[in-house]
Amino acid sequence: MAINVDQDVRLRPFDGSVADYALLVAIGNAVFPDNLETVEQVQHWDARRPAHCIQERWFAEVHGEVVGVAEYFQPQWMYHPRKFFVSIAVLPTWQGQGIGRYCYDVLMGDLQSRHHPLQVRANCREDQERGMQFLARRGFREEMRTWExxxxxxxxxxxxxxxxxxxxxxxxxxxxxxxxxxxxxxxxxxxxxxxxxxxxxxxxxxxxxxxxxxxxxxxxxxxxxxxxxxxxxxxxxxxxxxxxxxxxxxxxxxxxxxxxxxxxxxxxxxxxxxxxxxxxxxxxxxxxxxxxxxxxxxxxxxxxxxxxxxxxxxxxxxxxxxxxxxxx
Structure with a gap:
């Protein structure tokens, strides 16, 4: 279904409910079907995040249907008060219509206005060409690689x-x-x-x-x-x-x-x-x-x-x- 991103897409905050965790995991598993997660795992990772590590998460909706997720966070394993990770995942059937761009613009606007970051990081698997190009076009440079x-x-x-x-x-x-x-x-x-x-x-x-x-x-x-x-x-x-x-x-x-x-x-x-x-x-x-x-x-x-x-x-x-x- 063709959409007008600026009119048809909205972001709503993640509410921490079991239903929202189920949606979050379903999106991640659809985008990375060979790296599956469970609700219990993601809930544990969220619960272990220290209070000083900022995290904000939203769902992207099209006419009320959840089609993606966007978040920024500070990792506790290499914490810096002005450095963040950003993550955007859009369901495969909705990719290529500007939803990721919309999420990125809103996410970065919120991050910069509230937290004034010095750096942002993002991960992408090298065989996901759309994601690799998305980051390169927005001024991200490769820093390191990890093999599975x-x-x-x-x-x-x-x-x-x-x-x-x-x-x-x-x-x-x-x-x-x-x-x-x-x-x-x-x-x-x-x-x-x-x-x-x-x-x-x-x-x-x-x-x-x-x-x-x-x-x-x-x-x-x-x-x-x-x-x-x-x-x-x-x-x-x-x-x-x-x-x-x-x-x-x-x-x-x-x-x-x-x-x-x-x-x-x-x-x-x-x-x-x-x-x-x-x-x-x-x-x-x-x-x-x-x-x-x-x-x-x-x-x-x-x-x-x-x-x-x-x-x-x-x-x-x-x-x-x-x-x-x-x-x-």
Whole structure:
């Protein structure tokens, strides 16, 4: 149906109801059908956002029918009071009619008038040509890329990689999962927080990492609906956490997502990341999962090399764009 954007499109605020969350997830899943989300996941991500991180979200409607969503927000993992992410998604059947442009103009007008941003960022997958061109035309420049990679567990053979685990064990390390860690050590949560914050700070991203406080981190982790304690693995040096590799549940019941795989600085170059990856994949395969997915910055060569050796197959990259603004 042809529309007059300026007359037929309106934005209404997202109201936080279950019905609006269902609409939000339906739009995201229609735009990215191979990266599905659930209402429970998005509600958790919203609930964990600290009060100082601004978020505004609207639905685009045409004659009362919801056809897209637009939002801006400040990410807690690299917070800056005047830097924001923007996101616009329009249902595939409504694309190409100027709805995205309308959403962008309203969104940016609101953002600039209320918050005077220095920069805005946006993500787009490289195979979505319409989105890539949309951002380029509006003055966004490419800042970094992240590959999604997938491993088919039906064809994965862990046998050639078991020596990686043996080498780590021979050095005196032990491997346990998160549930076992919590049972073993009374201060396990505090130890995990310290180790995770150190490792997370070294993950490639365009701005410095801003760590959450312990209480926020604890609530976020242990209330996460995708947490899979049996698939969250740690390498221990005695009682000290040396490295970790996380598997998380996903919206697809036979697919697991890799979270952080990392080694603390004092323990690097000892094969821990490879050993934990092999251990995690062996576990996932034995548990009957079909596939494991992971995301890595294209500059993270050491982790990409491990994934390549294990047989992960790269998918189209996610491109992060940035736009500098003249706000004062």
């Amino acid at each position: 990679s997938r491993l088919d567990l039906h064809t994965f053979d862990p046998a050639p990689f078991r020596a990686a685990i043996d080498r780590v064990v021979a050095q005196g390390f032990t491997i346990c999962n998160l549930r076992e860690l919590l049972t073993r050590l009374p201060d396990a949560r505090q130890r995990l927080y310290r180790a995770a914050m150190e490792m997370r700070a070294d993950v490639p991203q365009p701005e410095p990492f801003t760590p959450p406080d312990f209480a926020s981190w604890e609530q976020s982790l242990f209330n996460d609906p995708t947490l899979y304690p049996e698939g969250y693995f740690l390498a221990l040096d005695g009682e000290e956490i040396a490295a970790l590799s996380q598997l998380w549940k996903s919206a697809e019941p036979d697919v697991l997502m890799t979270g952080l795989t990392a080694t603390r600085r004092a323990y690097r170059k000892r094969g821990l990341a490879m050993a934990l990856k092999v251990h995690a994949l062996t576990f996932a395969q034995a548990a009957g999962y079909r596939e494991v997915r992971t995301y890595n910055a294209t500059t993270n060569r050491s982790m990409l090399q491990i994934n390549d050796v294990l047989g992960f197959v790269k998918q189209p990259a996610w491109v992060e764009f940035v736009k500098d603004l003249d706000s004062v």
